[in-house]
Amino acid sequence: xxxxxxxxxxxxxxxxxxxxxxxxxxxxxxxxxxxxxxxxxxxxxxxxxxxxxxxxxxxxxxxxxxxxxxxxxxxxxxxxxxxxxxxxxxxxxxxxxxxxxxxxxxxxxxxxxxxxxxxxxxxxxxxxxxxxxxxxxxxxxxxxxxxxxxxxxxxxxxxxxxxxxxxxxxxxxxxxxxxxxxxxxxxxxxxxxxxxxxxxxxxxx
Amino acid sequence: xxxxxxxxxxxxxxxxxxxxxxxxxxxxxxxxxxxxxxxxxxxxxxxxxxxxxxxxxxxxxxxxxxxxxxxxxxxxxxxxxxxxxxxxxxxxxxxxxxxxxxxxxxxxxxxxxxxxxxxxxxxxxxxxxxxxxxxxxxxxxxxxxxxxxxxxxxxxxxxxxxxxxxxxxxxxxxxxxxxxxxxxxxxxxxxxxxxxxxxxxxxxxxxxxxxxxxxxxxxxxxxxxxxxxxxxxxxxxxxxxxxxxxxxxxxxxxxxxxxxxxxxxxxxxxxxxxxxxxxxxxxxxxxxxxxxxxxxxxxxxxxxxxxxxxxxxxxxxxxxxxxxxxxxxxxxxxxxxxxxxxxxxxxxxxxxxxxxxxxxxxxxxxxxxxxxxxxxxxxxxxxxx
Numbered sequence: 001x002x003x004x005x006x007x008x009x010x011x012x013x014x015x016x017x018x019x020x021x022x023x024x025x026x027x028x029x030x031x032x033x034x035x036x037x038x039x040x041x042x043x044x045x046x047x048x049x050x051x052x053x054x055x056x057x058x059x060x061x062x063x064x065x066x067x068x069x070x071x072x073x074x075x076x077x078x079x080x081x082x083x084x085x086x087x088x089x090x091x092x093x094x095x096x097x098x099x100x101x102x103x104x105x106x107x108x109x110x111x112x113x114x115x116x117x118x119x120x121x122x123x124x125x126x127x128x129x130x131x132x133x134x135x136x137x138x139x140x141x142x143x144x145x146x147x148x149x150x151x152x153x154x155x156x157x158x159x160x161x162x163x164x165x166x167x168x169x170x171x172x173x174x175x176x177x178x179x180x181x182x183x184x185x186x187x188x189x190x191x192x193x194x195x196x197x198x199x200x201x202x203x204x205x
Numbered sequence: 206x207x208x209x210x211x212x213x214x215x216x217x218x219x220x221x222x223x224x225x226x227x228x229x230x231x232x233x234x235x236x237x238x239x240x241x242x243x244x245x246x247x248x249x250x251x252x253x254x255x256x257x258x259x260x261x262x263x264x265x266x267x268x269x270x271x272x273x274x275x276x277x278x279x280x281x282x283x284x285x286x287x288x289x290x291x292x293x294x295x296x297x298x299x300x301x302x303x304x305x306x307x308x309x310x311x312x313x314x315x316x317x318x319x320x321x322x323x324x325x326x327x328x329x330x331x332x333x334x335x336x337x338x339x340x341x342x343x344x345x346x347x348x349x350x351x352x353x354x355x356x357x358x359x360x361x362x363x364x365x366x367x368x369x370x371x372x373x374x375x376x377x378x379x380x381x382x383x384x385x386x387x388x389x390x391x392x393x394x395x396x397x398x399x400x401x402x403x404x405x406x407x408x409x410x411x412x413x414x415x416x417x418x419x420x421x422x423x424x425x426x427x428x429x430x431x432x433x434x435x436x437x438x439x440x441x442x443x444x445x446x447x448x449x450x451x452x453x454x455x456x457x458x459x460x461x462x463x464x465x466x467x468x469x470x471x472x473x474x475x476x477x478x479x480x481x482x483x484x485x486x487x488x489x490x491x492x493x494x495x496x497x498x499x500x501x502x503x504x505x506x507x508x509x510x511x512x513x514x515x516x517x518x519x520x521x522x523x524x525x526x527x528x529x530x531x532x533x534x535x536x537x538x539x540x541x542x543x544x545x546x547x548x549x550x551x552x553x554x555x556x557x558x559x560x561x562x563x564x565x566x567x568x569x570x571x572x573x574x575x576x577x578x579x580x581x582x583x584x585x586x587x588x589x590x
Contacts (some may be wrong), residue, residue: 126406
């Protein structure tokens with residue numbers, strides 16, 4: 001997924017020359033934490049709610065005096081996961097999105113979290129089955145074959161590192177009310193269904 | 206408690222709602238239940254009412270015309286299951302079968318009739334055990350459900366009587382279809398108490414699903430932990446239903462009585478006994494008399510241990526509706542008739558013996574978590590405050 005699909009396009013900004021008070025009013029009114037500072041559509045800096053708190057004693061000073069100037073940015077065609085990694089590694093709260101020298105959007109931590117929630121969430125009626133598999137090629141296909149044989153549709157599939165050495169955990173949300181036979185198929189194929197209450201001794205969840 | 210006349214809506218045609226021989230949704234449970242009720246002498250001609258199929262108009266109140274058309278085509282002999290995937294049909298859960306439309310429309314007609322008999326004052330309570338197909342969506346079959354008989358009945362009484370309806374769903378699975386169909390309607394309060402969707406189908410039924418627009422606050426979900434037992438389940442049911450129904454002041458109570466929260470149920474992970482299937486109808490009965498002159502429609506739902514759970518649970522439900530005490534023991538004549546075909550030993554008492562199951566080791570934590578869930582569900586219900 002690309003940044004342009006999740007970014008906020010109508011970016012609230014302040015122009016150079018605006019005062020700390022002006023900027024503070026905007027962040028307060030719209031409940032946002034970052035304001036790009038622009039001149040003729042070009043990004044010249046970024047001022048955060050933290051910068052504004054530091055400047056609270058001088059409300060009439062211009063924002064340029066307090067803003068960060070070396071702003072990390074991204075491009076509309078960057079991948080969301082790379083952007084998430086940039087935000088995490090640089091400990092920043094958002095990335096302005098720049099295209100052809102112009103500010104065209106902004107991506108915040110919140111947008112990325114929302115995107116993740118959407119990806120992992122439940123959209124269609126499904127049951128959840130979590131399988132621990134050897135970390136080697138072909139394993140996903142093997143389980144997918146079992147689903148196909150049972151005519152069961154997979155709604156989401158997520159692959160996570162496992163706590164067991166040499167294994168991966170794959171979480172399926174599958175469109176069936178009765179996953180018993182699928183779970184049995186997995187076990188017959190020699191793999192472990194984890195976390196599922198029917199695979200546990202009673203009450204150990 | 207004063208109890209007026211009650212109706213038992215039933216037709217042999219209900220058993221035509223059958224997918225395949227191995228499918229867990231098995232209408233034989235209806236025959237076994239009716240046989241048990243009759244054996245106890247609790248069903249006579251004055252109770253029995255024959256349904257007629259729901260009309261096109263009835264079905265169109267809740268379903269998309271194109272979906273009805275697809276179901277009709279899928280009902281023809283020799284229809285190709287692969288053509289109907291977009292409608293949720295032809296899957297392992299909801300395979301297509303000849304006569305599917307007619308069988309489904311008959312069940313809808315049954316639940317609509319039950320609601321009509323109660324709202325028109327001909328009876329005080331009515332039961333359709335074949336109903337309760339709560340997963341069916343506007344234009345998609347899901348989780349063994351083709352048409353949503355509950356929504357058809359509720360939409361009918363909304364239109365004809367402008368009644369305020371409370372829908373209680375105590376099936377182990379979230380009552381998603383009914384919830385989404387009335388999600389924006391403040392005159393239909395849906396309350397679903399179920400096993401959390403963390404693992405179980407359909408995955409929804411979170412506390413945060415509260416309704417939308419004018420209907421905000423009129424959808425209520427109580428997702429309980431896997432391995433929840435009787436006491437914690439009943440505590441949740443009571444602590445939610447009593448204040449919420451009292452504040453809402455319904456004109457009609459519709460209660461879906463899926464009995465798959467039992468420890469024997471093969472599809473779910475709750476750990477209740479038949480005690481809850483005696484106690485829940487008692488509570489609903491009492492609330493119906495306190496709040497809406499007894500107007501109460503009972504419907505069936507899930508229940509996949511058709512031998513050891515469903516006949517007893519639903520017999521207790523009907524006994525409560527007609528206000529008849531039950532003996533402690535299941536009649537031996539009935540046991541003799543069914544034991545031979547049963548792959549398991551049939552229980553001989555209506556209430557499971559106290560020592561039948563070992564207590565769940567994490568009972569204290571599960572109970573605590575469920576109490577928190579109930580508190581949060583009530584906190585998010587604006588009309589209570």
